Amino acid sequence: MCGIIGVASKKEQAIPMILQGLKTLEYRGYDSSGIAYFKENQIVITKTKGRISDLEQQINFKETSSLGIGHTRWATHGEANQVNAHPHQVGKITIVHNGIIENYQELKAKLQENGYSFLSSTDTEVACALLDFYYEKTNSVTQAIQAFIHEAKGSYAIGLLCQEEPDTLYAIKKDSPLIVAASNDTNFIASDIPAVLEYTSSYYVLEDEEYAILTKDHITFYDKGGKVLTKEEKHYDASLESPNKGSYPHYMIKEMMEQPDTIWKTMQPFLENGLASLAKLPDLTKYDRIDIVACGTAWHAGLVGKYFLEEYAAIPVDVCLASEYRYKRLFLSPKVLVIFISQSGETADTLAALKRVKEEACHTLGIINVKDSSIARVVDQVIYTKAGCEIAVASTKAFTAQVAILLLLALQAAYQKNLMEEKQVLAVIEEFKHLKDHLTPLLAKRSEYQKIAKELYKQEDIFYLGRGLDYDLMMEGALKLKEISYIPSVCYAAGELKHGTISLVQEETRVIASCTNPLLDPKTMSNLKETKARGAKIYLITNNVELTKDKDIDSVFLLDQTSEFLVPFLVIIPLQFLAYKIALLRQCDIDKPRNLAKAVTVE
Ligand code: F6R
Numbered sequence: 001m002c003g004i005i006g007v008a009s010k011k012e013q014a015i016p017m018i019l020q021g022l023k024t025l026e027y028r029g030y031d032s033s034g035i036a037y038f039k040e041n042q043i044v045i046t047k048t049k050g051r052i053s054d055l056e057q058q059i060n061f062k063e064t065s066s067l068g069i070g071h072t073r074w075a076t077h078g079e080a081n082q083v084n085a086h087p088h089q090v091g092k093i094t095i096v097h098n099g100i101i102e103n104y105q106e107l108k109a110k111l112q113e114n115g116y117s118f119l120s121s122t123d124t125e126v127a128c129a130l131l132d133f134y135y136e137k138t139n140s141v142t143q144a145i146q147a148f149i150h151e152a153k154g155s156y157a158i159g160l161l162c163q164e165e166p167d168t169l170y171a172i173k174k175d176s177p178l179i180v181a182a183s184n185d186t187n188f189i190a191s192d193i194p195a196v197l198e199y200t201s202s203y204y205v206l207e208d209e210e211y212a213i214l215t216k217d218h219i220t221f222y223d224k225g226g227k228v229l230t231k232e233e234k235h236y237d238a239s240l241e242s243p244n245k246g247s248y249p250h251y252m253i254k255e256m257m258e259q260p261d262t263i264w265k266t267m268q269p270f271l272e273n274g275l276a277s278l279a280k281l282p283d284l285t286k287y288d289r290i291d292i293v294a295c296g297t298a299w300h301a302g303l304v305g306k307y308f309l310e311e312y313a314a315i316p317v318d319v320c321l322a323s324e325y326r327y328k329r330l331f332l333s334p335k336v337l338v339i340f341i342s343q344s345g346e347t348a349d350t351l352a353a354l355k356r357v358k359e360e361a362c363h364t365l366g367i368i369n370v371k372d373s374s375i376a377r378v379v380d381q382v383i384y385t386k387a388g389c390e391i392a393v394a395s396t397k398a399f400t401a402q403v404a405i406l407l408l409l410a411l412q413a414a415y416q417k418n419l420m421e422e423k424q425v426l427a428v429i430e431e432f433k434h435l436k437d438h439l440t441p442l443l444a445k446r447s448e449y450q451k452i453a454k455e456l457y458k459q460e461d462i463f464y465l466g467r468g469l470d471y472d473l474m475m476e477g478a479l480k481l482k483e484i485s486y487i488p489s490v491c492y493a494a495g496e497l498k499h500g501t502i503s504l505v506q507e508e509t510r511v512i513a514s515c516t517n518p519l520l521d522p523k524t525m526s527n528l529k530e531t532k533a534r535g536a537k538i539y540l541i542t543n544n545v546e547l548t549k550d551k552d553i554d555s556v557f558l559l560d561q562t563s564e565f566l567v568p569f570l571v572i573i574p575l576q577f578l579a580y581k582i583a584l585l586r587q588c589d590i591d592k593p594r595n596l597a598k599a600v601t602v603e
Contacts, residue, residue: 002086002098002601003028003072004178005195006159008169008214009186011066015059017186018070021195022052027251027391028191029597030072031080035059036087036094037068038166043094047071047085066216067169069159069189071096074597077104078121088125090116091132092163093144097124098191099155099176100602107152127152131160141165142226145172145211149224155348155602157206159189169214173206176601177346177374180204180212180219182233187214192346192370192599193236194389201236205372234372250590252392252484256576257443259397260436263569265386266401270408271429275415275422278429282365282381284315284413287337291330292319293353294341295600297395297479298402301367302341303472304568305406312420313413322349323603332360339365343390343398344599345373352603354378367405369398392591393598394483396576399476403568411565428565435569438560442573445557446581449574452539452555453581456510457485463504463511463531464491467524470514473568477512477575484593485583494527507535512578514541516559516567521547528552541574543567 003025007014014037022033033055034047044063048054052072071086077100078084086096101107104123107130112118116129130152134144141162155175162168171178171189181188183200189212190196193203206212209224221229248254270277284290290309292302299321306317320328322340326349332338338357342350345368354375357364366379369387376382385401411428414420420428456462462481464474471493478491492501494513505511511531515521521544528538532552540547543559559570583590 002030002074003191003195004069004096004098004157004159004189005191006069006169006171006189006214007067007186008167008216009066010216011185012064014065014068015061015063017199018068019052019056019059020198021188021190022070022072024195024197025072025191026052027393027591027598028072028074029393029592030074032073032075032082032085033071034073034085034087034096035068035070036089036096036161037065038161039063039065041166043089043161043163045087045089045094047082047087049081049085067161067167069094069096069161069169076100076602077123084120084122086124088120088122088128090125090129091136093128093132093135094161094163095124095128095131096159097127098157098601099174101127101152101156102154103152127156127158135162141168141170142213142222145170146224146226148172149174149209149211157191167215170211171206171214172211174208175348175351178206180206180214180221182219185216187216187219189214197236203234203236204231205234205377237371250392252394252396252580252590255390255392255397256573256580258388259400259569259573260439260443262387262397263400263404263435266404267408267432271432274426274429278408278412278415278425281383281409281412283416284309284313284337284409285416287315288335290315290317291325291336291338292317292341293322293325293338293350295322295347295349297399297476298341298343300472300476300479301399301402301406302339303475304403304469305410307469307472308407308410308565309413313410313417314419315413322347322353326353326356330357330360332357332362334361334363336362337365338362339367340375340379341367341402342373342375343369343387343395343402345370345375346599346601347375348601348603351375351378367402369401391598393593393596394480394579394590400569400572407565407568428563431563431566435566438562438566438570439573442559442570446577448557449577449581453578453585456578457582457585459487459510461488461490461504461509463509463536464489465494465497465511465513465524465527467494467520468517469564469567470516470520470524470571473571473575474512474514476572477579480576480579481582483596484579484590485586485588486594487582494524497527498530502530502534505531505534505536509534509536510539511536512539512541512575514571515547516543516564516571518544525550541571543570
């Protein structure tokens with residue numbers, strides 16, 4: 001989603017630094033971009049629809065500057081075009097903004113009554129006018145910011161320049177991430193730390209309703225009332241970063257290939273000393289019930305977690321979409337644990353649901369990938385996944401890392417409740433330690449995936465079917481395909497098919513299914529045969545050799561026989577690969593699929 005970078009430097013390098021920062025933020029998803037900088041005390045603005053490379057073509061690189069702001073916009077209010085792109089300038093104020101000003105219509109009407117007119121359809125231009133309105137009244141940017149925080153509703157991370165203060169960069173934040181960072185010669189603001197990692201790993205986190213004033217030499221933080229704040233300087237551990245694609249053509253494939261390592265890194269602290277390490281995990285047996293709250297792929301990880309927590313640890317679990325949970329009636333008590341799962345730690349719906357739960361008397365646990373992200377800072381307890389920086393919009397290694405933590409939680413709770421014996425738990429731990437041996441050959445079957453992808457990439461739709469755990473994993477497989485290849489992929493619980501959806505199955509319909517549960521496999525197989533009878537072609541992922549002999553199955557990915565605890569990691573690999581290979585054949589922009597953003601920081 002939108003990205004912000006701002007630079008106040010001792011060097012005249014602000015323009016290349018801002019552009020470099022914007023390129024690092026590209027992965028968040030955007031459809032236009034822009035930059036504003038001071039040149040001889042005047043603000044120069046360049047903005048355009050399209051990629052950063054389009055923006056670069058319009059920039060006069062002969063000019064230099066030491067202070068400016070840049071933005072990548074993912075359209076919310078108003079289409080993606082040059083007028084709606086940021087920065088916006090009204091009067092003496094120029095801003096870039098992430099988030100949504102919810103009361104912008106009301107504010108717009110008030111500002112129009114006061115003589116303001118608007119060129120764009122954005123809420124950001126209204127925010128800019130509001131800041132200018134108060135600046136004109138008070139002749140003080142800080143007083144304008146305080147009035148803005150008081151009056152604007154919604155979410156905002158804002159970088160601000162004032163025409164009359166060419167040495168100063170302002171930052172304002174509420175419910176949308178913004179960090180402030182410092183190197184020897186330059187101070188920065190940014191949506192996330194990777195945008196400035198090339199220059200510094202030391203940073204400060206702006207909290208809600210705080211603002212900061214940056215010059216090339218100083219950074220000062222304030223609360224909404226103008227009181228100076230002392231902030232802890234944080235240091236980003238860049239050792240987990242994978243800042244470039246290496247020899248891979250896309251981040252997505254690179255991140256898929258990293259999974260044996262990222263799953264292990266995530267699990268290792270809880271496995272290295274057997275049961276003693278596992279006991280470092282939070283005790284889930286204290287709770288009568290668990291709610292898992294997340295969005296998208298993280299929600300699918302939650303479904304996998306539910307399966308294991310219920311089946312092995314006998315703890316009832318609800319898995320809720322954060323966008324629903326934040327508004328629904330909640331049944332919470334100190335006996336309910338609420339787990340929030342998020343790669344970015346910034347997803348607006350998940351964060352809002354968490355803030356709501358924090359008002360109740362119940363414990364919150366985060367399973368988060370990005371350190372010190374907003375959700376990680378608000379939950380009572382956090383377990384970090386060690387997936388490292390995930391750049392591709394389609395989440396792969398973050399998903400398997402989230403699943404890894406949930407499996408360990410289920411294993412530990414099952415052991416504590418005597419539902420699994422010590423030797424069974426130790427056997428699973430031993431298998432986890434050798435997971436790589438199962439994953440590496442699966443990741444190497446590229447020609448097999450390519451062959452199937454060639455059979456599928458021209459399809460107008462593809463069905464995904466499964467039961468139980470297989471259904472959860474198929475949902476994630478179907479999401480991966482639709483995200484990056486734009487093929488409508490419908491995922492159904494196999495048993496539900498004949499209650500309506502089978503009407504869509506016809507000659508040459510393609511069905512992908514997985515069967516990894518001996519109790520459920522015969523049921524799923526008979527559902528698959530129902531599709532076969534109507535002309536479908538069936539692609540089966542299974543660890544059951546017997547099923548490979550069935551003549552109704554057109555193609556099989558045979559997985560190693562393992563404990564069920566390893567199954568999610570094995571099933572997901574062919575699904576990720578199929579999505580990737582199909583998208584490649586369809587010549588899609590794999591790492592930056594249309595309309596999608598990496599961190600969804602608006603509702
Ligand atoms: C899918 C994908 C999204 C995210 C979802 C939640 O590949 O990436 O569905 O999983 O937007 O994001 P996080 O995990 O950052 O909260």
